[in-house]
Amino acid sequence: xxxxxxxxxxxxADCMKHALLVSLLQHFLRKDSPFLVLDTHAGIGRYDLESAxxxxxxxxxxxxxxxxxxxxxxxLAPWLELVHKAGGPRFYPGSPLLTSLxxxxxxxxxxxEKHPVDKRTLYRLFAGQxxxxxxxxxxxxxxxxxxxxxxxxxxxxLIDPPFEEPGEFDRLATALQTIHSRFAAAMVAVWxxxxxxxxxxxFHNSVEQAGYRNVxxxxxxxxxxxxxxxxxxxGLLVIKPPYGFAERAQDQLNCLKAALGAHEALVSELVPx
Numbered sequence: 001x002x003x004x005x006x007x008x009x010x011x012x013a014d015c016m017k018h019a020l021l022v023s024l025l026q027h028f029l030r031k032d033s034p035f036l037v038l039d040t041h042a043g044i045g046r047y048d049l050e051s052a053x054x055x056x057x058x059x060x061x062x063x064x065x066x067x068x069x070x071x072x073x074x075x076l077a078p079w080l081e082l083v084h085k086a087g088g089p090r091f092y093p094g095s096p097l098l099t100s101l102x103x104x105x106x107x108x109x110x111x112x113e114k115h116p117v118d119k120r121t122l123y124r125l126f127a128g129q130x131x132x133x134x135x136x137x138x139x140x141x142x143x144x145x146x147x148x149x150x151x152x153x154x155x156x157x158l159i160d161p162p163f164e165e166p167g168e169f170d171r172l173a174t175a176l177q178t179i180h181s182r183f184a185a186a187m188v189a190v191w192x193x194x195x196x197x198x199x200x201x202x203f204h205n206s207v208e209q210a211g212y213r214n215v216x217x218x219x220x221x222x223x224x225x226x227x228x229x230x231x232x233x234x235g236l237l238v239i240k241p242p243y244g245f246a247e248r249a250q251d252q253l254n255c256l257k258a259a260l261g262a263h264e265a266l267v268s269e270l271v272p273x
Contacts, residue, residue, distance in 0.1 A: 005162070009047035010060030010092040012260050013234035015067060016220040017160065017191050018098055019252045020236050022079040024156060024189060025102045027242035034106040036155035037099050038146060040139035040175075041162065042111035044121040045096045046086060064092055066259050075251040095158055096122065100132050107131060108151060112142040140175050147182040155183065160191040169203040176239070177210065187240045194225050194233035207237065208271055215271035216241045218249045220256055221264040233263075237270070 008014065028035040049060050068089055070076050082101050086093035093101075096111045103109060109132045113119040119136040126132040135142065139161065149155055157179055161168050172190055179188055194200060207215060221233035238245070246267050253265035 004053065005043045005094070006047050006051060006053040007057045008059050009054060009094070010049055010064035012059075012063045012220065012222055012256070012262070013191075013193070013231065014092070014094075015063045015260075016218075016234050016253065016256055017236060018083075018093075018095060019076050019079040019256070020218055020238075020249055021095055021158065021189065022082060022098060022102070023245060023248050023252065024187065024238070024242065025099060026078065027187075027245070028107070028154060028156070029102065029104070031154075032106075033154060034104075034108065034152045036107070036149040036152040037103075037109045038142070038149075038155065038157045039096050039099065039109065039111045039160075040142055040158065041160045042096045042113045042122055042134070043094045044113075044118045045094050045111075045125045047092045047094065048090065049092050050090055060092065062260065064088070067256075070255070070259070075248065075255050095160065096132075097125065100126065100129065103131055105131065108149070109133070110135065110142075110146055112137045112139055112146075114138050140171055140178075143175055143178045143182065147179065147186075149183070153185065155185075156187045156189060157183070158189050158191075163193050169199055169206075172203065173206040173210070176207065176212070180210075180212070187242070188238070190237045192235050192237065193231050194219060194221060194235055195230060196228035196232075197225050200225075200235065204237075204270055207239075212239055212271055214240050214273040215269070216246055216249075216267065217270045218253060218267045219264070220253050220262055221266075222260070223263050 111134045123134045216238045219235040225232040250267040257265040
């Protein structure tokens, strides 16, 4: 209940996660049939980078602050266009706002935010948008309550925990089982921090042992992951990624690596199709 993303909004991890998210959502736009996005840890949706909180850490200076001058043909261009549309460079859009900007009338976004104050802020942001709903609900409980969707056969479940409590990787493993049992057709994207490799390997092993197929991992490392007290990188695990996503993701990560001075950018197949 104490986590506030405003201190970290627009940092390298946000940029990596959101650029890849936009690529995943573009896949759904290729067909006219409706799709659902369930954002389990939605936050407040939009962050003022000129606020005292954002300036206190200044993390965005080494993230989105280094990306405004990307060329029009950059692999990051589709995401950056949405960031500008949402009010950049002053305001940085979180995943709910980015997703909402890509929805068509037939599509649906469900946002879950446990913190009551943040939930009210998010609710005001989307007031008047009939295909966006906001719930004050625990992220993991929402998977049982809101899946399977009633109006769409296609969808993406985005799980983006703050990782402020121990045992988060175990909760993620359980959440993936819940999604598989209730909405097996869903594409799933799970963001995770990279501090030290051991918990990441354990999480990846749990996904492999659970029997999932077609699992991809994208990671951006700012430095070698040797210090468990430092955010050294970020990863996105994707179950059922669309055709061609691996190549697009690698191009995007390579671009981020060059612009941000990252240590490593890697897209790999964790489990084959």
